[in-house]
Amino acid sequence: MAQSARYQPAVARSGATLEGAGRRAGWRGGSPRRAGTILAAATFLATGCGARPDLVPAPGAQPAPPGPGAGAMGEVAGITIIARADAWSGFPENLQEVTPILVTIDNGGDAPVRIRYNEFALVAPTGKRYAAIPPFNVEGTAVESIGVRYPGFWVAPYYSHYYPFLRPYGGYFPFDRYYYDAYYPQFVRIRLPTADMIQKALPEGVLEPGGRITGYVYFENVDGDVPQVDFTAELHDAATGRPFGVVRIPFLVE
Numbered sequence: 734m735a736q737s738a739r740y741q742p743a744v745a746r747s748g749a750t751l752e753g754a755g756r757r758a759g760w761r762g763g764s765p766r767r768a769g770t771i772l773a774a775a776t777f778l779a780t781g782c783g784a785r786p787d788l789v790p791a792p793g794a795q796p797a798p799p800g801p802g803a804g805a806m807g808e809v810a811g812i813t814i815i816a817r818a819d820a821w822s823g824f825p826e827n828l829q830e831v832t833p834i835l836v837t838i839d840n841g842g843d844a845p846v847r848i849r850y851n852e853f854a855l856v857a858p859t860g861k862r863y864a865a866i867p868p869f870n871v872e873g874t875a876v877e878s879i880g881v882r883y884p885g886f887w888v889a890p891y892y893s894h895y896y897p898f899l900r901p902y903g904g905y906f907p908f909d910r911y912y913y914d915a916y917y918p919q920f921v922r923i924r925l926p927t928a929d930m931i932q933k934a935l936p937e938g939v940l941e942p943g944g945r946i947t948g949y950v951y952f953e954n955v956d957g958d959v960p961q962v963d964f965t966a967e968l969h970d971a972a973t974g975r976p977f978g979v980v981r982i983p984f985l986v987e
Contacts, residue, residue, distance in 0.1 A: 785829045785954045788818035791961060791983035802835060809968060809978035811842035816964045816982045821949070823929035830923040831866060832954050834964065836935050837947040840885070845971040846940045851912045852967040855952050855984075863953040863962065866916045868926040868934045869895065879932055885944020889937040902939045904972060919953070926951070939971040959986050 790796070790805035797804030802820025806813060820835040821828050832855070840846050855863040869892065878897045887902035888895075920926050926934075935948030955962055962984055968977040 784957070785832055786957055787987040788832065788834075788955070788962070788984040789987060790818075791985045794983050804835075805982045805984070807980040807982045809980050811840075812846055812968055812977060812980070813839040813841060814966050814980045814982070815839075816984075818984060823933055824927050828930075830925055830954075831920075832863075832952040833930075833949045834952060835947065836950050836966075837945065838940055838966075839945045840940045840942050842977070843942055844973075844975075844977075845887075845942065846977070847906075847969045847971040847974075848935070848940060848946070849909070849937050850916075850950070851909055852969070853950055853952075854965050855955055855962040856965050857955070857959045857962050859959075861956075861959075863955055864916055865950045865952055866919055867913050868917075868920060868931050868951060869913075870917065881932075883944070883946045885941040886946050887939040887941070889939075892936055892938070895931075896936060899936075899938070902971070904939070906937075906939065906971070920951075955986050957986075961985050 789803045794805035795807060797806045797815045797817065800815075800817060800820075801822065802817040804815055804817035804820070806815045808814070815837040817835040817837075818832075821833040836853075838846065838848065850865040850867050853865040857863075879895050880898055881896070882898050886899065888899040889906050889908075890901040890903075891908045892899075893901045930949070930951065933949050935946065935950050940946055964980075964982040964984060966980045968980065969975065970977065
């Protein structure tokens with residue numbers, strides 16, 4: 734995969750938009766997190782992204798199998814998540830503006846799992862949440878196609894232009910416009926994401942029982958005076974919306 738020579742936003746290639754696809758997929762507008770999302774994004778824009786601290790698994794965290802970076806894992810309802818900090822490999826080589834976490838989800842349960850950015854966060858002891866920032870453009874353009882294949886994974890329908898080799902999910906999977914409108918502009922402000930970051934991102938969608946998927950989730954940088962955060966993933970049944978629980982993986986901030 735060719736790497737970009739400089740920082741650049743997503744590459745335009747068609748007139749299709751994620752927003753339009755979201756409408757076709759059944760988005761009706763509104764989100765229970767709307768007010769908190771907009772307030773959190775406004776706070777980020779006012780204070781800036783800051784330097785990226787290092788994250789290391791906290792004592793007592795369940796060690797991950799050997800792999801890149803510093804990893805730990807958690808499980809709920811048969812669904813295992815591995816989160817690896819300091820695992821970024823790509824352009825830019827020294828990625829400081831956001832915190833990339835390499836996430837692997839293995840669905841060993843008996844129901845399909847919904848994967849959404851607004852259900853991931855780094856959470857401080859005070860309850861402050863550092864959001865996962867969607868790397869995909871929402872308004873007016875679609876990126877060059879991403880040629881990956883994930884067995885047992887159905888991509889969110891509004892990503893179909895990005896992932897021509899993945900099956901779009903045919904069930905109800907509405908597009909959360911408020912979350913994207915609040916957080917994607919943070920990438921534009923700091924002249925990210927690069928093409929490499931988009932190609933390696935964890936996409937939204939549905940993971941079937943027996944399926945496995947790996948990709949990067951890009952978080953807001955944690956404040957330097959925060960001693961610890963929990964990587965959190967809220968897991969739901971994609972078909973019914975029933976919550977399975979929350980995977981929490983503790984990391985020290987250094």
